[in-house]
Amino acid sequence: MPRYLALIALLLAVPASGCSTPAADSSPAAEARGGGAPAAPLATAPAANDGRAVEITVTDAMKFSVAEIAAKRGEKLTVTLVNVGTTPKFSMGHNWVLLTLGTDVPQFLAAAAEAVTTEYVPTATHKDHIVVATKLLGPKERDVVTFAAPDAPGRYDFLCSFPGHYQVGMRGVLIVE
Numbered sequence: 615m616p617r618y619l620a621l622i623a624l625l626l627a628v629p630a631s632g633c634s635t636p637a638a639d640s641s642p643a644a645e646a647r648g649g650g651a652p653a654a655p656l657a658t659a660p661a662a663n664d665g666r667a668v669e670i671t672v673t674d675a676m677k678f679s680v681a682e683i684a685a686k687r688g689e690k691l692t693v694t695l696v697n698v699g700t701t702p703k704f705s706m707g708h709n710w711v712l713l714t715l716g717t718d719v720p721q722f723l724a725a726a727a728e729a730v731t732t733e734y735v736p737t738a739t740h741k742d743h744i745v746v747a748t749k750l751l752g753p754k755e756r757d758v759v760t761f762a763a764p765d766a767p768g769r770y771d772f773l774c775s776f777p778g779h780y781q782v783g784m785r786g787v788l789i790v791e
């Protein structure tokens with residue numbers, strides 16, 4: 615994909631509020647937090663009205679500590695992703711990306727591998743396939759996303775879109791009942 619298309623998509627994705635959020639934050643994750651609102655402070659548990667809290671830890675072993683999440687339709691969830699690994703982000707970044715029902719995972723991953731300018735989240739080509747996504751985290755970083763579980767019951771794949779991590783096992787499923 616031409617690089618300029620990704621840049622245009624990024625520009626279009628910047629919230630109209632005119633805040634100074636960096637382009638890298640104009641992801642579905644940022645929108646889920648309220649259109650570029652600041653990320654939750656470190657070490658602060660989400661308030662009760664922010665939805666049911668789910669904390670997922672990741673390490674250099676490339677696994678999510680939580681591989682299955684059950685939710686009711688439309689239930690508000692707050693997912694905190696914590697990278698407790700030590701390997702630098704450029705070679706071992708991690709994110710948590712929840713896909714829409716029926717997304718073709720291999721196709722999504724192929725697009726993710728090309729999406730270098732958006733930290734391997736293919737917002738330019740697959741925005742419609744992403745329910746929510748955290749930032750790509752380096753060691754000792756965390757990100758929090760709040761979103762409503764989809765209304766349609768089913769099994770929603772989630773994964774780390776850093777190249778190669780899904781294949782090693784960085785994946786799971788949100789089961790909406």
Ligand SMILES: [Cu+2]
Nearest residue numbers: 707708774779
């Ligand atoms: Cu990863």
